[in-house]
Structure formats: structure tokens, C-alpha cells
Amino acid sequence: MIVKKNDKYAVECQVKMAADCLQTGEYCDEEEEAQEWVERECWIFSGEGWICTQCNEHIMENLGKMRHDREY
């Protein structure tokens, strides 16, 4: 879930479901910094990995729709 590029680290979005998925957080010098960055940006920790805010919105919308379909 951490990707490394040019000696910099970024947290990768676990699901990449949204069309406008951020894919990765900001690239930082340290893995810890990269993780702190996504925490600050309110990415959601799923237990296995991080889900970016765009994908989280996408998932929430789908859940809302599913609930809606069941009710009517």
C-alpha cells in the first residue's frame, strides 16, 4: 500500500474505484510522513489499506443507492 518512486514514498489508494480516484497521496521522504499526509487528508483506513476521499465518497454513494433500492 506504500509505493516508492524516486526515493520518495506515498500511500496508494487501496480500491481505486472512483473515476477521479487520487491513486496515491503526496510523495514524501519518509513512509511515516506519507501516512501522516493521508491521515490529515482524511483518507479512510480500511484495516488493510487506505481509501482515498474520492473513493470513499464513491463507496458511500453506492451504499446509499443500495439502501434506496431496497426500501422502494
Ligand SMILES: [Zn+2]
Ligand atoms: Zn481512490
